[in-house]
Amino acid sequence: INDNKPLISLTISDATLGIENMPFAGATVDNSGYSVWLRRNGDNAVLATLTPKNPTTIPRYFNSLTFENQWQLDNALPDNAYNILVVAGDNLQNENVYFSFTIDTTKPVWTQAQLLAAVTVKDPTTLNVLGTTTKKTSWLISGGARKAGSTIKVYVGAAAATATLKDTVTASTTLNNNTGLYDYSLTIALSEGANQSVFIEEIDTASNSSGRVLLGTYTVDATPPVIALSAPAVDTTTDAQQITVSGTITD
Known part of the structure; x- marks a missing residue:
């Protein structure tokens, strides 16, 4: 309690x-x-x-x-x-x-720097670490909790108070001797968009909360650029030595 x-x-x-x-x-x-x-x-x-x-x-x-x-x-x-x-x-x-x-009245305490050191964001297929700009909409988040058996919640949104809960997982009860933390991992799905902030909250078994701590702000762009050719017309035949090619590229 x-x-x-x-x-x-x-x-x-x-x-x-x-x-x-x-x-x-x-x-x-x-x-x-x-x-x-x-x-x-x-x-x-x-x-x-x-x-x-x-x-x-x-x-x-x-x-x-x-x-x-x-x-x-x-x-x-x-x-x-x-x-x-x-x-x-x-x-x-x-x-x-x-x-x-x-x-137990002690809250698990995290700063953003500590969270960045303890958590990795990866492509769940290749396990490559993702940067802050990525085309991947599925993320594997792995990290460590301060306390055994804590509940880990991951939120995504513009601000901590209004962010949407994406998933919840229970941390291990076995200490990782290499990190001094209790391991957890979960996969979340993100929508495309810029400036998506990811927050992580740890709630221990006595319901003490770390609050929502910012992990980082990311841009997800899974759509390739669109190229539209406007000139010359399709199947045009010409004897000119020079032609003008025009069109648009949108992203």
């Missing part, structure tokens, strides 16, 4: 005997009570004991109890992996549930 002040919600329930409203006493005592802890992964250090919703109205024994803990707005959790451990007993037996989550 990309929220370091998360709302942590859960429910403890026991439909038959119910759970006593007290901290968990332990399996070696009488399996009664409940406890809910927020812990840091790795060393399992307890960072907080979570409290139930409306604690003053909880009876001594309850069949269902809801927790809604909004993490302190003035004490945000740093980017890290965490877990919630829930333990509850009904005097006969106990149960514990463990679930983990990772907080």
